[in-house]
Amino acid sequence: MSDAATVDFLAALPLFEGFDRAGLERLAGVVRRRRVRADQVLWRQGEGAREMFFVLDGAVAEILGLPGGRTREVGRASAGETLGEVELLDGVGHPTEARAASDATLLSLGRLGFTDLLAGQEASVFAFRRHLAELFTTRLRAELGLVSEALGGEIAGPTGDDAVHTFSELEERPAPDSAYVRRMASFHGVDPLALWGFLTSGRYVYCPQGRVLLAEGAPPPAYYLTINGAVEKVLVRGHRRVRVGLAGPGRAFGGEALIDGLPSPLTAVARERSLLLVIPAEIFERLFHGEDAVSRVFLEVVLRDLASVVREALRPYARVLLAT
C-alpha cells in the first residue's frame, strides 16, 4: 500500500474527518501496516494496551472470555473500522481478546502516536476527540444491546413520564468545594481553571434516593455528573433488572444520548441521595462543540467517563450470560 493510499484510507475514516491532508500524511507516517492470518491473536484479554488497529481488509473479532474457559464474540471490526482505542485512552488492559476472524490487513497506531492525536489546540484535535466520543457511544450501545439480548423480554421499568423533566423538580444546592472536586480521579491532570469553567457551567441539585433521572427510550434533558452519592444505570426487561453501571463521584450519565441524538440507552435512578451537576442539553451542546480551554477539559472528562462505561458494560454482560 502506497503512502497516498494510506492517506486516502485514513481520510475516509470518520475519526479523522477534521484532519487536513498534511495532518493525514503525518499520521500515515506513524502507522504501521500489518498482515495477520486468520485466528492470529492480536492481544489477549487483560493484557496492557500498546496499540490500536484500523482494519484495511478482512475482519478482527473481539472475544470476551468467560469463567470456565468459555468465550463469546462481542464485536467484530471489519474494513474501515477500528479496535483498541478505548484501552489506549484509559491505559487499562484490554477488556476482550482480539483475534483475526479472517486473513486481514491492519494499520497499527501505537500509544505515542495516539497520544499525539489528542494533544494540541487545533480544530482537528477537538474534532478527533468528538469523533472518539461518538465511537465510544456506538460501542456502548452495542454492548448494552448484547446485555439486552441476553436478558430477553420487553423494555420495562420507569418511563419518560417517571423521569425528571425540569430541574426545578430538584432542590438547587451551592457548588461544592473546588479542592474536593479536583481530587476526583476523573479530573486528575486537567487544567484547574478550565475545569472550574466547566463545573460552573451548570447547576447543582440534590436528588433524593430512588428518583428516576433518565428513562430508557426517552430523550435525556441533560448531562449529569455525580459529585456525591451514586446513581445506578440499569436495564429492565420484564421482571429482570440488571445494573450496567454505577455513577459515583466524578462519574457521569446522560451524555450518550446527547452525543448521538438517540433516546437514552438506559435508565438512571439515584441509588443514594446524590448531589449532581446538571448540564442542560443546550449547554452540553455548546461545551461539546466548543474549541476553547473549557471545552477541551469537558471533552476530556466526557471521554474518560465513556471509556470507563464502555469497559464496565461488559461485566454485567458476562454475569447475565453465566446466569442464563
Added chain:
Amino acid sequence: MCRILAYLGDPLPVHRLLYETDNGLVHQSHSPRMMNKFLNLAGFGMKAWDPASLHPQEPFSYQATTLPSYDRNLRSISSKLGSTCLVAHVRGVTYSSESAVAETNLHPFQFAGAGVALAHNGHLRQFGRMRYALIDHVRPELAQRIEGTTDSEWIYALVLSQLDDPFGRPPAAELAEATLAALRVLRQLRAEHGIDTSSPVNLCLSTGEALVATRVSFDYGWYPPDDEMLETDLPFVSLWYAIGGEYVSRDGDWQMTAADPVRSLLIASEPLTEDLSGWLEVPEYSMLTAELTPAGLAFGTRDLDV
C-alpha cells in the same frame, strides 16, 4: 484498605492461592493492582478448613503482623495445607500514627468456640462515635471477647449476635440473614449518630461449609471536602469471583475449569490473575452466598438493600 480472599470447594493447596498466580494474595499485599496508593502491609491472617485434619470443623489459623512475602513459616505451612474452605486477608491501614498494627487486629476474626469467621475490607468512618452504642446490639458474652481496636471485630460480634446460636455453624441462608440484620443495625446507628460519610463494608464470612460475602458501602460516594479517601475508596473496594470446577493451571494460565454443577468458588478483592477473563465482578450492593452440599456447590447472588 485491605484485600480479602475466600475459597469454598474441592480440596485445593492453599499455597496456590497465596503465592502461585501472578496476582496472588501475598502479591496483593505489596503490589495490589486495583488500589490507588495504599498497600496492605499491616499483617496477614487466614482460616483454612481441612477435612482430613483433626477436628475438621475447626480451621487451621495463622496470623502474623510480619510481611507475608518474607514469612517463611507461611510459605512452608501453606504448601502443606489442602483446604476445602479458606478465608484469608492482608490488612491495609491508613498511614497514620492512630492506626494500630497488632495481632489482635488481624482478620479473619473468630472468637474461641465460635463456628463463624469474618474478614472485612473497608472501614466504618467515625466509628469511635458509634462504637459504644453497638454494645446494646451485641451479646455480652461476645462483647467481652473483643480484644482489638478495629471496627471489623465489632461487626463480627454484631453478626454473631444476630444468630440463634452465636457459637453454632449456621447454614448459608441463616448466616446471610444475620449479616443483613447486622448491616441494618449499623445503618440505623450511623443515622442516629449523624454519620454520613462513605463507608465500605465488604465482608466475607464462613463456617467452613457455608460462605457469605458482601460488597456494599453505607452512604456511597459521600465525603467531606478535605477527605483523602475520596481518591481511594470507591473503585478500589472491589470484589470479584470465579466459579466452576477446579482452579488449575493450563499452559501456565490459571483458570477455573467449567463444571455443571459447579463445585468451587473463589472470591477475592481483586482477581488472582492479570487475565480477568475467568473472573466476574461482584456489583456494588450485592451479596454472594455459597454452601457445600452433597450435590455440589449451592451458589446464589442477591441485591442488597440495607
